[in-house]
Amino acid sequence: EAGVVQSPRYKIIEKKQPVAFWCNPISGHNTLYWYLQNLGQGPELLIRYENEEAVDDSQLPKDRFSAERLKGVDSTLKIQPAELGDSAVYLCASSRWEGEDEQFFGPGTRLTVL
Amino acid sequence: GNSVTQMEGPVTLSEEAFLTINCTYTATGYPSLFWYVQYPGEGLQLLLKATKADDKGSNKGFEATYRKETTSFHLEKGSVQVSDSAVYFCALRTGANSKLTFGKGITLSVRP
Numbered sequence: 121e122a123g124v125v126q127s128p129r130y131k132i133i134e135k136k137q138p139v140a141f142w143c144n145p146i147s148g149h150n151t152l153y154w155y156l157q158n159l160g161q162g163p164e165l166l167i168r169y170e171n172e173e174a175v176d177d178s179q180l181p182k183d184r185f186s187a188e189r190l191k192g193v194d195s196t197l198k199i200q201p202a203e204l205g206d207s208a209v210y211l212c213a214s215s216r217w218e219g220e221d222e223q224f225f226g227p228g229t230r231l232t233v234l
Numbered sequence: 235g236n237s238v239t240q241m242e243g244p245v246t247l248s249e250e251a252f253l254t255i256n257c258t259y260t261a262t263g264y265p266s267l268f269w270y271v272q273y274p275g276e277g278l279q280l281l282l283k284a285t286k287a288d289d290k291g292s293n294k295g296f297e298a299t300y301r302k303e304t305t306s307f308h309l310e311k312g313s314v315q316v317s318d319s320a321v322y323f324c325a326l327r328t329g330a331n332s333k334l335t336f337g338k339g340i341t342l343s344v345r346p
Binding site: 123124160161162163164165168176211213218219221222223224225226227228 | 238266268270272275276277278279280283285323325327331333334336337338339
């Protein structure tokens with residue numbers, strides 16, 4: 121069984137540029153999560169999807185961040201425009217359903233904003 | 235709100251040494267507790283969990299006991315191996331609809 125796939129693995133951009141991250145969860149997993157992980161910190165939830173519905177986006181900075189999961193499978197997280205403070209690792213995770221304890225994480229995308 | 239506090243790292247041990255990584259928590263309600271591990275170049279993966287007080291989670295020689303009276307979930311292993319070198323995160327959630335709250339993580343390096 122393939123794991124959670126994320127691309128790109130690394131991205132370097134200049135501030136004020138847009139950037140997008142892609143995630144393909146494990147097949148059959150209905151719940152998808154995007155996390156932000158700053159250096160030396162644990163992951164923090166940005167948004168959670170149940171199928172194509174965003175059920176918890178309270179931590180997503182909506183002025184510059186957006187996300188979509190149009191067909192309830194893969195998902196895209198976008199930042200526009202990027203700021204220096206957005207440099208971090210962006211993690212995607214999935215689980216079979218909302219209440220399942222175990223989340224499966226992708227390797228993450230490391231974003232550097234210059 | 236919910237929070238998880240992990241001991242400061244990094245931790246460096248010799249192979250076959252005993253490992254303890256401390257984790258304490260603050261939570262509303264009765265949380266489920268987790269240890270996730272991140273090996274170099276890989277995504278986080280669930281190592282073990284405990285869902286109620288006095289439960290002991292175990293996996294790959296690691297153990298952690300849910301201590302409600304001390305609000306702790308310390309990770310232990312009797313004899314570490316070089317392959318245990320990774321970052322370890324303690325986490326909690328307080329319900330099926332709630333988010334995972336992670337600690338800062340601690341880096342463990344095991345030398346031969």
